[in-house]
Amino acid sequence: MKNGKLINDLPDGEKPREKMIRLGTGSLGDDELIAIFLRTGVPGENAIAIGRRLLDNHGGLPGLARTEIQILAKEHGLGPAKACQLAAAFELGNRLARRKLDLVELTSPEKIYHFMAPQMQSLRTESLRVIVLDSRLRCLTVQEVSHGSSNQTVALIRDVLRPVLLNQSNNFAVVHNHPSGDSSPSRADDRFTKSLAEGAELLDLTLTDHVIVGRPSSNSQPYYSYAESGKLL
Template identity: 35%
Template sequence: MQQPKKSIKDWAPDDRPREKLLTKGSSALSNSELLAILLGSGTKTKSAIEVAKEVLDLAENNLNKLGKLNLHDYMKVDGIGQARAITIAAALELGRRRQATEAIRPVIQSSADIAHYLQAQLADKNHEVFLVAYLNRSNKIVHTEMISQGGITGTVADPRVILKKAIEHHAVNMVLCHNHPSGNLKPSKADEQLTQKIKEAARLLDMTVLDHVIVSEEGYYSFADEGLL
């Protein structure tokens, strides 16, 4: 006859995730233990840690891959309902925002500065996203705006929308950005044409497009660094 599974409450205090965090700090916990704390409890047949491990298995124990999954993916695991799936997604988003905050410097001084900031924002996107960072005269970011998702053409990245947002936020400079989920950093002809179109439109309003940065998990490509602006 199969023995009933022990709940976490039956474990030695040092092995319980919450108690372990209290006594040893969060860095001492494994990913599955941290996730188990978020879940709060397991099921009738599985502990919270076992459920957490199954969630991590969905992404091959890779947190970056886990962040790319959606709510329905998490809910494929027995013990993960909508509420728990939302909790996981919220925790990953907080981590993403923290990374973006830490990556940015007060003033953008190079393509690497803006690329690292934008990589943090777009790292988990499985589709193309067009984003614009708006800067003041000191090249400090005053606002970022996601202009479109799903592709990059003149119809979805409308210069009029981009410039309207620049005026609203009193920006004088801007950096265009989009991601390539495939990892290929080479710009297409459409990328180059759109960049020039926005650059010329901005010039009419005494605004400057400082760069167009393509980011992926492999790195980044800067139009300015490559002499395309």
């Protein structure tokens, strides 16, 4: 199939919408799903080809989800409206993933990782978030308390503990992301976690874990857990 061939000129079995109706959403490739959102192409490049180009240029779906709307809007064949449509699709996926996990008891670092990764792996700067937990370690609320650069975020201990106290809870976890994808903790991460655990203990609060969200790769784990590593008080 040439890039310039119109989708309407494809056989019915290859048209994304007809294929989705007949075989279900799982039958479509990533480029075809993107084409559903784009609807139309540009001269010399149909919507499927644009989807394939976007995936190639931005490192697949994970990279595309992390791309800022302003950058997407400059891509040939998109513009602000279609860039917003794509960003909205990724955000809906993130929210759906969170809703499915809302009643899960966050009793392990793996569960915390899967709870937070959909929204944090796509961030281009570091963000520190507090998960306030009930007595069964289910999420009551998630609040961002700090965000920073591509390799550092700074938070005060009182800012982290404030949402826990305001929600009258005794249990909480903290999560932050490494945009590089490497979940290994830094010395600053170690110092912060030690101070936070000490501050929580003084107020009779329980820090269940500090999880660093990275990305799956052959060279590193997708997350790092201070509790799992035995580095919490």
